[in-house]
Amino acid sequence: MRLFLSAALAGLLLCGAAYAAEPTDDEILSDLFVITAAQRPVDVKMVVQAGKPAPAEKQVKTEMPAQDAPQPVKTASK
């Protein structure tokens, strides 16, 4: 009798844990779950990512036309 009760309790705990666990992505996508959502607030915006300085391995020089080359600045010589 005691053994039976223990087994039943363990079974209940297992079922409870399984119920409380977050469904997996596959379970969400299956017909097992239905999802509804309240309207998204209008002030929620997507995140834009600004460009960053090019990493070192991307520093491949393009062809430099002579007429468009950077002009050296002569500083005062000592």
Place this chain on the structure above:
Amino acid sequence: MSKIGMLSAAAIVGLMAGAGAMAQESVTVLGPSLFDECGNAAAAAQRTGHVGIADMHTCDAAIGRSWSTVGQTANAFVNRGTLHLARGENDKAINDFTQAIKADPSLAAAYNDRGVALSATHRQADAIRDFSQALALKAENADQVTFNRAMAYEDTGDLKRAYIDYRKAAELNPSWEQPARQLARFNVKASPAS
């Protein structure tokens, strides 16, 4: 030629050579800061939403530089694209992000930002494709890209994939409250049929 004349000529040549050597030692090439300025303008535009005409000119100049590196050009296109985005010029933004991708197809930020611009023009399927590409390229801020894709999925009515992406964004960056806040709007129930 007289002896004095020859000495004078030699002295002039010597002076010219010396001046040339000194000038070469102290050459400073102007240029790289323009790309930084363009990047700073883009970052500021994201914070404030304000884009000055000077910011746009800075990025125009950065893109126009023919001696830039491939990476610099691609980033300058991304940055100018974000300026256009802040001004609501979505088509110009999309064009700049596309140019950035052409210059550097591995630039994940360009795909993310083009996705944002496409979403703003109600092209959610294309936006989702770009966000997925940014994630495939191991975007640095994968939490943000995943969040963006969640919003795009939600806008298509695919609440299941939106929920999965909001949840993923929350997992990627637990300290960012925005994904958790969006998840709170969702209600997941076992299907009555199951």
